[in-house]
Amino acid sequence: MDSLPHKNNPVKLEVSDVAVRYDGRTVLSGVTFDVHEHEIFGIIGPANSGKTSFLKTVNRMDIFNPAMSFTGRIRFNGKDIRKWRNVYSLRKRIGVVFPLPVGLPLTVYENVALAPRLAGVTRRVELDIIVERCLARAALWDEVKDRLDSLGSLLSGGQQQRLTIARALSQDPEMLMLDEFSIAVDPVTTMRIEDVLKELKKEMSIILVTNLVQQARRLADRTALFLNGEVVEVGLTDDLFSGLVQDQRTQDYLDGRFG
């Protein structure tokens, strides 16, 4: 029983009635929920249900994609993300991990040092500290400490995914969003990353999009089911998995009864 008292923690992200469109085609609508601090908020659902679009919206990727737009209101730290003067500082506070590990074609060290460098950290000593700390927190330091100068893209898939987590941590985010991080990762590494997430939860909010129902069950305090562009249900993970569901479709999905 690790976490019911999410309600006692302050709200990190408030989402109310958000809809996302691409070129006028609605891919997601009616999204309303809060994400609290020190909470892992799981989002499950089949492909094309709008999970990734939601993450992109939170990070204001619509600015760089003219086809994409959203309505409704999202508040981060109580502030409307549309009114965030500097979208880059918003993005720095929200780390993202993608489904397929994106090892930037830089050395392991530079992969992690990139965000601090962009933020203006230039002293090697400081960077060294950040790189070691982030790699250690992503459970990768021991494996790569002797090859920091080799290319990040030469690491194995599981190592690269932990590298992307280290990179996301290097910007010192207040919230971490993971998009199906375990797709290209072996089960052992998946477990290691899950342990990492449980640790990280003590310091930040985490939104975990996953296609693995059991992963949500293992990690998430609360879970939302996205289905065909709508949010079918948001509830305590323990409730959902003990049959306390509001919507029959949730039960069907959790039972694997969807085609």
Added chain:
Amino acid sequence: MFDASALNIRNRKVEGLFRILFMLMTGLLILPVAIILAVLAWKGGSVVNMTFLFTNPTEGMTSGGIFPALIGTVWLVSVALLFSVPLGVAAAIYLSEYARDNWFTRIINLAIINLAGVPSIVHALFGVGAFVLFFRFGTSILAASLTLGIMTLPVVIVSTRESLQAVPMAFREACWNMGATKWQTIWKIVLPNSISGILTGIILEVSRTAGETAPVMFTGAAFFLPQLPQSIFDQTMAMSLHLFVIATQVPGVPENLPYGVAFVLIAMVLTMNSLSIAFRVYLRGRKKW
């Protein structure tokens, strides 16, 4: 049961046939290049020596060297590159990284394609009208190089844009999600990973610029000019025009002299190309994904 059926055998035969067919086609492609190089080396190689490279033409260009033309071509190519590379790369970055897909962008793209299709003689006449007369650069290296630059701009833009777009979108997104601006992303991630492709465009441009005759003929290259150009406002000789002149316009040129000039011209281009290719290989060796 595992014996090859008649169909299997036929498929295998057809497969072999096509393999050989495509191989022959490729071989055919290399043949002209090989023949050109061989003929030039055979007929012109004997003419080429240090004196040929570093002295002026004499006796009404029927003997002597090609030094002014050699230097002139280096001038023309360098100034043209100084103009077209920054402009072309900047335009390509805009089109690939910033421009939205709207009618304005489409018109620009259409213009670039059309610019690439304009015959070089038309560029030459444009150069005369615009640079020689309107901007009053006169027939000069500057006018000729600008004409060459405009002519080769589409090559630089298109090849640069293609190599920028060959950088996976995921790299950009990963960078943006860290709070990087578009320019930071371009500078740190996109450009370093597309530099070898951009160089390819420049290689192509160098080859083309060095060999073009028509655009320089009216805008800045002289028939015969025994002294070297002192500035970009001077006229100059050029290898390509020199070759044209001694091959067709001057009577009594020994047969192997034009071959020698052609040989040097092609050797120049190949040298520049191999330098760029070496640089590309070096860069690519350091980048892997």
